[in-house]
Amino acid sequence: METQPVYKRVLVKLSGEALGGKDGIFDNDRLEAICAQLKRVADLGTEVAVVIGAGNIWRGARQAGLHIDRVRGDHMGMLATVINSLAVQDYLIKAGLETEVLSAIPMAQVCGEYAQYKADALLCAGKAVIIACGVGYPYFSTDTGMVLRAAELKADAVLSAKAVDYVYDKDPKKYPDAKRYESLTYAELIEKNLQVIDGAAGAFARDNDLRILLFSLAEPENLYKAASGERVGTVITN
Numbered sequence: 001m002e003t004q005p006v007y008k009r010v011l012v013k014l015s016g017e018a019l020g021g022k023d024g025i026f027d028n029d030r031l032e033a034i035c036a037q038l039k040r041v042a043d044l045g046t047e048v049a050v051v052i053g054a055g056n057i058w059r060g061a062r063q064a065g066l067h068i069d070r071v072r073g074d075h076m077g078m079l080a081t082v083i084n085s086l087a088v089q090d091y092l093i094k095a096g097l098e099t100e101v102l103s104a105i106p107m108a109q110v111c112g113e114y115a116q117y118k119a120d121a122l123l124c125a126g127k128a129v130i131i132a133c134g135v136g137y138p139y140f141s142t143d144t145g146m147v148l149r150a151a152e153l154k155a156d157a158v159l160s161a162k163a164v165d166y167v168y169d170k171d172p173k174k175y176p177d178a179k180r181y182e183s184l185t186y187a188e189l190i191e192k193n194l195q196v197i198d199g200a201a202g203a204f205a206r207d208n209d210l211r212i213l214l215f216s217l218a219e220p221e222n223l224y225k226a227a228s229g230e231r232v233g234t235v236i237t238n
Contacts, residue, residue: 005044006229007156012038012050014161016084018217020056026087032112033220035091038128041227042097047123049153050130052088053142054080075137078105081142085132086111092128099128104136104145116152123153143201151208157212157227160197160219167196167234183235189230196234205236212236 018034021027042048057080081206085101090101092099100122111119111132134145150158164172169192170221172178181188186206190199196214197205205212213226215233225232 001090005041005046005227007046007227009047009049009151009153009155010041010157010159010227011146011150011155012041012048012159012161012223013142014050014052014088014217015163016053016055016057016080017163018040018161019052019084019087030220031087031091031187032095034097034217034223035088035097037220037223038092039095039097040224042126042128044228046096046227047126048128049119049123049149049155050085050088050128051142051146051149052081052084052130052132054078054084057083071138078133078136082107082110082132083132087132092130096130098126099130101130101132104131105134119149120153141198141201143197144204147197147201147205147208147212149212150210151204155224156211158205158212159223160212160214161223162196162214163216163218164196164214165218165233166214167194167214167236169194181234182231183237186236186238189236206238209238 019026054077058077089099089101102114102119103111104114106113110184114131131149134140134142135148140201150176166180168178168180170178189202213233213235215222215226222232
């Protein structure tokens with residue numbers, strides 16, 4: 001028997017890397033597993049909004065060593081999130097969950113344009129909503145887009161699926177004595193300069209009293225566990 005949901009509405013942040021495999025930007029088995037868990041969350045009665053990064057396609061011009069203007073490079077990253085969003089939409093629909101992609105940058109032939117009330121109405125109707133192109137402006141990370149959309153849509157929790165299982169005080173892959181945190185306040189996050197989300201996103205989440213659950217997506221079932229209240233990863237609150 002499925003566990004009853006703890007949250008009425010969640011915003012799920014997926015890293016682009018979570019969608020990829022060793023041989024390409026997408027991995028069929030990963031996409032199927034992730035979308036199966038998102039469908040399972042929706043079957044609980046939890047409304048599901050999704051924001052996806054673009055790391056499997058585009059890490060940014062500066063990180064790639066390219067001499068591309070920052071603004072243009074950020075626009076390239078936003079467009080990459082649309083590719084990821086369309087891929088996840090297709091797999092979610094195949095998993096049996098009606099899904100709409102809404103973009104902060106209008107592109108009518110590809111997907112709908114994001115608007116707060118449109119996204120809210122779709123979620124209330126039981127559809128998943130994938131929000132592409134971040135906030136639609138350069139210089140803002142997908143972490144910032146994640147917390148902004150969570151606040152706009154009044155999500156009860158942000159489920160941030162990362163490559164790490166907890167927040168640590170330093171890289172656990174390099175330092176065996178790295179300290180892990182099962183819970184953190186935003187004040188601690190900012191004071192300790194823990195780089196799990198960028199500073200602007202952390203300050204915004206603090207000011208809007210958001211609840212972020214950060215966990216590893218190595219096991220896609222962690223999405224369901226987090227949504228149903230099971231303890232996984234680090235909880236960040238005020």
